Amino acid sequence: MKIDNRRHYFLKLIKIIISFLFALPFQTNTAYSQQMTENTSFKPGGQWLADDGEHIDSHGGNIIYVESSQTYYWYGEHRGIPRGASCYSSKDLYNWKNEGVVLEKGEIEVFERPKVVYDQGNKKYVMWFHFDNSKYLTAELGVATSASPTGPFVVQDHDRPNGHESRDIGMYFEPDTKKAYIGYAADHINKTVRMVELSNDYLSTTTNDVDIDAHCEGPGILKKNGKFYLLTSGCSGWTPNPATYYTAENIMGPYTKHGNPFVGDAGNNSFNSQPCFIFKIPGYKDAYLYMGDRWNGRGKPESEYVFLPITITEEGEMEIHWYNEWDLSMFTPEKTK
């Protein structure tokens, strides 16, 4: 009897130890348990974990939607180690899978603001980026390509477009003509923005390259009802500032200057963010996603994102309102999928 009892307690103890050892990783790795929570909304300015439980490290970039795989890809600066371009994929824009560093910058001193366009005909992903030296005086556009959305991207070239300085860049893809354009903070040291049309294969810039009188950075472009909107930040490095928007009947201008679209922006600092891209969300009417970076004065890997809906009012004015939390139900679906 005594022996049986001892055996019983011994087995019980073993069971407890085994269940404790199995449960341990789940209890101690809070990142893992956080990763299990599915996101159902955008929370501007908050910590945003990818599937690996780490804060998304993809700054100053853009989002594309690939119809064939019904997948969104988010590219941006990977500001952690190794420096370069990161890629995340998603089916719903809220939950992102880390696809890793798709371009390592290597010898490039400054690699910033990557923007990807998909060449459907040639099944090629083309990444444009700000190529510079540490003093920001090289001021060139770089271009890299990949056969897969998740890389690796290989640098093909870098140069000043039509001889002009190029620093912060934005991109606009015209779905009707399949043409792509780059808006770039240009001469001399961002005193003006230029808009350049890319070649049909998106691999080079053309000579269709115009000057827009705007001393600014962080250009983002959208089109509504045939009218183009160019959103820009001021020039104060990592520190946020008031934004300005411009409108034109043609992507190449002439552009008219308007005010600051951030409504009720008490700090007059674009809700503590700097624009990097405007993504037209497919499947919804007039669904324009403002993508901004909250650099926190430093541009660290843990910098947050400010994603907000952009409204174009009936009078044709651009407005960006703050929401602590919001989701796509704010937009009207164009068709049921």
Ligand code: GAL
């Ligand atoms: C900002 C620019 C960033 C980065 C930073 C460096 O004005 O938008 O992309 O270049 O300056 O200080």
